[in-house]
Amino acid sequence: MGYLMLVLSPTRHNEKSVDLALSLVQRSKRPLLAVFIVDTRVTDAISERIIDIGFLGDTVSEQLAEAILKDYEARGRRELEEVKARAEKLGIECELLVRKGDFVEECLKVAKERQVEDMVVSRAERSNLSRKLLGSAVNELLEKAPCPVMVVSHSKVENHSENGGVD
Amino acid sequence: MPKLKAPFFVLAVIVTILILLMPPREGLSSQGQAALAVFAFCFILWTTGALPLSVTSLLAIALLPLLGAMDAGKAFSLFGNRAVFFILGAFILSAGLMRSGLSSRIALIFLRRFDRSPKLLLSGIILSCAFMAMWMPAHAVAALTFPIVLEIASALRLEPRFSNYGKALFLSMAWGCVTGGVLTLLGGARNPLAIALLRERYHLTIGFTQWTLSVFPIPCVLLVIVHLLVFKFFAPEIDDVRAARDLIESKVSELGPMSSTEKRVLVIMVATIGCWVFLGEHLGLAPIAILGASALFVARAIDWHDVERYVNWGVILLYGGAISLAAALELTGASRWLVESFLKSHHLDPFTFVAVIGFISIVLTEAMSNAAVVALVLPIAFEIGETVPGVTPLLMVFAVAVPAGLAYSLPIGTPPNAIAYSARYHRIRDSVKVGVLLNLTTLATFLVVARFYWTKIGVF
Numbered sequence: 041m042g043y044l045m046l047v048l049s050p051t052r053h054n055e056k057s058v059d060l061a062l063s064l065v066q067r068s069k070r071p072l073l074a075v076f077i078v079d080t081r082v083t084d085a086i087s088e089r090i091i092d093i094g095f096l097g098d099t100v101s102e103q104l105a106e107a108i109l110k111d112y113e114a115r116g117r118r119e120l121e122e123v124k125a126r127a128e129k130l131g132i133e134c135e136l137l138v139r140k141g142d143f144v145e146e147c148l149k150v151a152k153e154r155q156v157e158d159m160v161v162s163r164a165e166r167s168n169l170s171r172k173l174l175g176s177a178v179n180e181l182l183e184k185a186p187c188p189v190m191v192v193s194h195s196k197v198e199n200h201s202e203n204g205g206v207d
Numbered sequence: 208m209p210k211l212k213a214p215f216f217v218l219a220v221i222v223t224i225l226i227l228l229m230p231p232r233e234g235l236s237s238q239g240q241a242a243l244a245v246f247a248f249c250f251i252l253w254t255t256g257a258l259p260l261s262v263t264s265l266l267a268i269a270l271l272p273l274l275g276a277m278d279a280g281k282a283f284s285l286f287g288n289r290a291v292f293f294i295l296g297a298f299i300l301s302a303g304l305m306r307s308g309l310s311s312r313i314a315l316i317f318l319r320r321f322d323r324s325p326k327l328l329l330s331g332i333i334l335s336c337a338f339m340a341m342w343m344p345a346h347a348v349a350a351l352t353f354p355i356v357l358e359i360a361s362a363l364r365l366e367p368r369f370s371n372y373g374k375a376l377f378l379s380m381a382w383g384c385v386t387g388g389v390l391t392l393l394g395g396a397r398n399p400l401a402i403a404l405l406r407e408r409y410h411l412t413i414g415f416t417q418w419t420l421s422v423f424p425i426p427c428v429l430l431v432i433v434h435l436l437v438f439k440f441f442a443p444e445i446d447d448v449r450a451a452r453d454l455i456e457s458k459v460s461e462l463g464p465m466s467s468t469e470k471r472v473l474v475i476m477v478a479t480i481g482c483w484v485f486l487g488e489h490l491g492l493a494p495i496a497i498l499g500a501s502a503l504f505v506a507r508a509i510d511w512h513d514v515e516r517y518v519n520w521g522v523i524l525l526y527g528g529a530i531s532l533a534a535a536l537e538l539t540g541a542s543r544w545l546v547e548s549f550l551k552s553h554h555l556d557p558f559t560f561v562a563v564i565g566f567i568s569i570v571l572t573e574a575m576s577n578a579a580v581v582a583l584v585l586p587i588a589f590e591i592g593e594t595v596p597g598v599t600p601l602l603m604v605f606a607v608a609v610p611a612g613l614a615y616s617l618p619i620g621t622p623p624n625a626i627a628y629s630a631r632y633h634r635i636r637d638s639v640k641v642g643v644l645l646n647l648t649t650l651a652t653f654l655v656v657a658r659f660y661w662t663k664i665g666v667f
Contacts, residue, residue, distance in 0.1 A: 051631060082629060083629070086629045089619075090350060090625075090626070091519050091521075092256075092261070092521070093346070093576045094347070094519075095344075095396070095518070095521060095522035095525070096344070096346055096517065096519060097516045097517040098516060100305070101350075103350070103354070104626065107353060108629050111630065115367060
C-alpha cells in the first residue's frame with residue numbers, strides 16, 4: 041500500500057494533524073511518510089521587505105535567509121524525530137524526509153516521487169476572504185494535489201477527497 | 208506581479224484618472240489637481256506595496272511633469288537634494304560596519320556583558336540593538352543581530368511558539384532596534400528625509416546634535432517601558448542562560464583580535480560622527496557623510512563591489528521621489544487646498560496638533576514604510592501647522608518623523624518586526640498585544656515630552 045504523507049513546515053504545525061495521520065495509518069496499516077518542508081516562501085517574503093523597505097543589499101538578505109533556513113531545518117528534524125518516536129511506539133512504519141524549497145512545489149514533488157495516496161496538512165485559522173485576497177499555499181496545494189488531502193486546523197478537519205473539492 | 212498587488216495598482220491608476228478628470232475646484236489650480244493626483248497614486252501604492260517603494264517614487268518623478276504638476280527640470284533637480292546624498296553616505300558607512308564585521312563584534316561584546324541571567328540577557332539585546340541603531344539603519348541592526356539571537360534561542364532549547372523567553376528574545380531585538388532608531392539621523396533614513404522636506408519648504412535645518420538633544424527623552428523613556436512590558440508579558444520560564452553565555456563566549460573567541468580593517472572602519476566612523484556633531488552646522492551633514500564614505504575606500508576597508516552587495520540603490524529613488532512630490536504639493540498649492548477644504552472648520556491648539564499628527568503617524572507606520580509615512584504626512588502637517596498659532600516648523604517635523612519610526616505591533620510595520628517574526632517564536636497576536644500598549648505609551652511619552660521638554664528648548 042502507498043504512503044500517507046504528513047506534511048509539516050515551520051508555519052504549519054498542529055499536534056492534531058500528527059494525531060490524525062498516526063490514527064489513519066494505524067487503522068489502514070500503511071506506512072507513514074513524515075515530511076518537513078523548509079519553506080523558502082517565508083524567507084523570500086523577508087528578503088523582499090529587507091530589500092524593498094530596508095534598502096539593504098542582497099548579501100544581507102541572503103545571510104539572513106541562510107540563518108533562518110538553517111534554524112528551520114534543525115527544527116524540522118527535531119519535530120520529525122518526535123513524530124517517528126510516536127509512530128514507533130504504535131508499531132507504525134515511518135519514514136522521515138526534510139525538503140527545502142517552495143512549500144507547494146516540494147509537496148507535489150514528494151507526492152509524485154513516493155506515489156503518495158493521501159496527505160495530511162495543517163493550517164492556521166483564517167477567513168476564506170483572507171485566503172482569497174492574501175493567497176493560501178494550502179489552497180494552492182488542494183488545487184494541484186494528485187491525491188486526497190486532509191486539512192487540519194484548530195477547530196476542524198476538512199477532507200478534500202478530490203482535487204479542489206471539500207467534503 | 209504577485210497576487211493581490213495588481214488590483215491595487217489598477218485602483219491607484221483609476222483614482223489618479225478620476226482626480227485628473229474632477230471638475231475645477233475653487234482654490235485649486237490645474238497644476239495642483241495634477242499634484243494631488245500623483246499624491247493619491249503614491250499614497251495607494253506606498254500603502255499597499257503594490258509596487259516596490261522606489262519604483263513608485265520613480266513614477267512620481269516622471270508623472271509630476273507628465274501630468275503638468277511641475278516643470279520637468281524642477282522635478283528632476285529635486286532628486287539631487289543633499290538629504291539623498293547624506294542617506295547615501297550613511298548607507299555606505301553602514302556597509303563598511305557590516306562588511307568589516309565590526310558591527311557583529313560590537314553586538315557580541317555588548318551581549319557578553321549582559322549574559323548572567325535571563326532578564327539581563329534580554330536587557331542586553333534591547334540595549335545593544337538600540338545602541339547600534341543609533342549609528343546604522345535599524346533594519347541593518349536587526350539583520351545582523353537576528354542570527355545571534357536565533358542561535359541563543361536554539362542553544363537554550365526554547366520551544367518555538369510556546370516559550371515565553373523565546374518570544375521575549377525576538378521581540379526585544381525588534382523593539383530595541385525600533386526604539387534606538389529614532390535617536391539620531393542614522394537610525395532611519397526617514398529622519399534626514401523629514402529634514403530635507405523642512406529645508407525645501409522653510410529653508411531651515413536641524414543639525415545632528417540638535418536632533419538627538421531634542422528627541423533623546425523619548426527613546427530613553429520607551430526603552431524603560433519596553434523592558435517593563437517584555438518582563439511583564441513574557442516572564443522568562445527559564446532561570447539559567449549558561450548555554451547562551453557559552454555560545455556568546457565561543458563566538459567572541461572565534462572573532463579573535465580586532466582586525467586592522469575593523470580598526471580603520473572604527474576610526475573613520477568615530478571621526479565622521481565627530482564631524483557631524485562638531486562641524487555639521489558649518490560643513491553640512493551630506494558632505495561629511497560622503498567624505499566618511501569615501502574614506503572607507505581610501506582606507507581600503509571596502510570596495511565598490513561590497514557597497515553594491517550591502518546597499519540597495521532604490522533608497523536614492525525613494526527619497527528623491529518623495530522630496531519632489533512634497534515640493535510639488537507645496538508649490539502648486541495642492542496641500543493648502545486639501546487642508547483648507549477638509550479642516551477649515553477645525554481650530555486646533557498646538558498640543559492637539561501634536562497629538563493628532565502623532566497619532567496618525569503611529570497608526571500609518573504600523574501598516575507602511577516609515578519613510579513613506581514621512582513623505583505623505585509631513586507635507587500635509589506643514590500646511591495644518593501653519594494654521595495653528597504657536598506651532599513651529601521644527602515641531603511639525605518631530606511630530607511626524609519620530610512617531611513614524613516607532614512601529615511596534617505588526618510585522619509589516621517595519622523590517623525589524625518582520626525579521627523577528629520570521630523566527631516564528633512568537634505569533635502576531637503576541638506582538639500586537641504588547642505592541643499596542645507600546646504604541647499608546649509612545650503617544651503619551653511624545654505628548655509629555657512636547658508639553659514639558661520641547662517648550663523649554665524652543666521646539667514649541
